[in-house]
Amino acid sequence: MTTSRQKVLIVPCSGIGKTYGSVSREAAYEVTEALRPDETQLLALSLLVMGDKSSRQTLAESPAITIDGCKLACATKMVQECGGSVAHEFAVLDVYRRYRQFKPLGIADLNPGGLQLARALAEEAALVIDGMLSEETGGQNG
Amino acid sequence: MAETLEFRVDKFTFRVALDRYYTPEGVWAKLEGDWVRIGLSDFLQQRSGDVAFAELKPVGTRLDFGEEFAVIETIKVNISLGSPSAGVIAETNPAMKVEPERINQGPYGDGWLAFVQPDDWETDRLRLLDARAYFERIREQAEEEVHKP
Numbered sequence: 001m002t003t004s005r006q007k008v009l010i011v012p013c014s015g016i017g018k019t020y021g022s023v024s025r026e027a028a029y030e031v032t033e034a035l036r037p038d039e040t041q042l043l044a045l046s047l048l049v050m051g052d053k054s055s056r057q058t059l060a061e062s063p064a065i066t067i068d069g070c071k072l073a074c075a076t077k078m079v080q081e082c083g084g085s086v087a088h089e090f091a092v093l094d095v096y097r098r099y100r101q102f103k104p105l106g107i108a109d110l111n112p113g114g115l116q117l118a119r120a121l122a123e124e125a126a127l128v129i130d131g132m133l134s135e136e137t138g139g140q141n142g
Numbered sequence: 143m144a145e146t147l148e149f150r151v152d153k154f155t156f157r158v159a160l161d162r163y164y165t166p167e168g169v170w171a172k173l174e175g176d177w178v179r180i181g182l183s184d185f186l187q188q189r190s191g192d193v194a195f196a197e198l199k200p201v202g203t204r205l206d207f208g209e210e211f212a213v214i215e216t217i218k219v220n221i222s223l224g225s226p227s228a229g230v231i232a233e234t235n236p237a238m239k240v241e242p243e244r245i246n247q248g249p250y251g252d253g254w255l256a257f258v259q260p261d262d263w264e265t266d267r268l269r270l271l272d273a274r275a276y277f278e279r280i281r282e283q284a285e286e287e288v289h290k291p
Contacts (some may be wrong), residue, residue: 002237021219071192071246093192093217093243118278 006136008087008129009064010019013075014045019104019114020069020092026110027067027090027125039104039133048078056082061100062086063132065125070088088128143251147277153283157184158277159241159250163226163270165208170250171226171270173263178227181254182214185280187245191218196242198234198256205229205258207266214245226270229260266290 012028017023032042047055059082066075067090076089083130088111097103104114144159158164162172166210168186174178186192195215205211208224234256237244245253260266271279 071243093194096194 004039006062008039008132009043009059010067010125011042011045011048011064011075011131012044012067013073013078014049015069015074017107018069019107020096022069022081022107022110023092023104023114023118023121024067024069024075024090026115027092027121031125031129032121034108035122036129038136039129044080045075048082048089057085066090067125068092069120087132088125089124092117092121092122093099094126146276147273149277149281149284151281151288152187154284156188156284157250158273158280161256162250163267163272164276165224165226165268165270166276167224168276168280169223169226171266172258173267175262177232178229178260178263178266179254179255180226182223182245182249182278183276184249185284186221186267187249187253190214190221192217193245195288196238196245196255198238199231201231201234203231205231206237207269209225213257214242223255227258227260227263227266228251229258230257233257234258234266 010031012024015020015024029043033041042056043055063085064079065088066079066086068075071093076086079086087124099120100118102113102117102120104117106110106114144161146157146159149156161172162169166181168183170183190196193214193216194212196212205225205228207228210222212223214221219268224258236253247253
């Protein structure tokens with residue numbers, strides 16, 4: 001017997017043209033493509049902004065982790081505005097404060113520091129996802 | 143909350159607290175008792191972006207007028223801040239180690255940086271801009287920047 005498990009949505013900010021926005025997107029790719037591909041799904045903020053029905057439906061059914069590049073927190077605000085559930089929100093700047101050795105530079109192409117920062121953020125997100133899924137499993141088993 | 147002068151450029155509103163003096167670069171100084179409290183102007187913090195780290199020279203450091211007393215790293219730039227008063231650093235804001243974002247949240251309040259025990263405040267004050275002069279200076283600067291082709 002197989003059971004289908006809800007995926008955790010990863011919603012990065014758009015942040016086009018900004019270094020910290022690029023870090024947020026790189027981190028989202030890292031989580032959804034490399035670290036937890038089976039447990040997560042990338043959801044594009046632009047689709048929510050445009051009112052895409054399918055994306056909003058997906059959001060209504062699954063918890064989301066948002067990754068914002070700046071204090072405007074567009075990803076978090078948009079998910080909330082669309083009625084979604086933000087299980088955890090990351091701000092790139094807060095993560096950078098924990099990993100000062102990874103100073104991000106560049107926009108279209110992040111420097112090695114930016115890529116390492118994205119990786120560090122992704123690893124933190126993966127741990128959050130593991131926690132969420134183990135709680136879910138615990139809840140189902142309990 | 144200090145009384146302020148305000149102007150708006152594009153979507154940004156900039157405030158200048160009236161009860162203190164400013165360096166042209168945007169460091170403010172306010173005499174409180176025998177000490178001078180110093181911090182960043184609202185214009186400088188908004189222009190520089192979200193602060194990631196604020197590193198202040200330690201208490202006891204002797205400063206000349208204009209000498210670096212802090213380095214601020216933001217998401218855009220690293221800024222070296224020159225002291226608006228000659229003297230000795232008497233106290234630093236402990237919040238800067240853990241919550242440097244206070245500079246962005248309250249540049250004229252919780253986001254202050256340090257107290258300096260001045261050698262001669264009256265002499266320093268004459269080398270600074272009063273709030274109205276600083277206000278005019280940054281308003282022109284902001285308008286020039288927004289109208290750059």
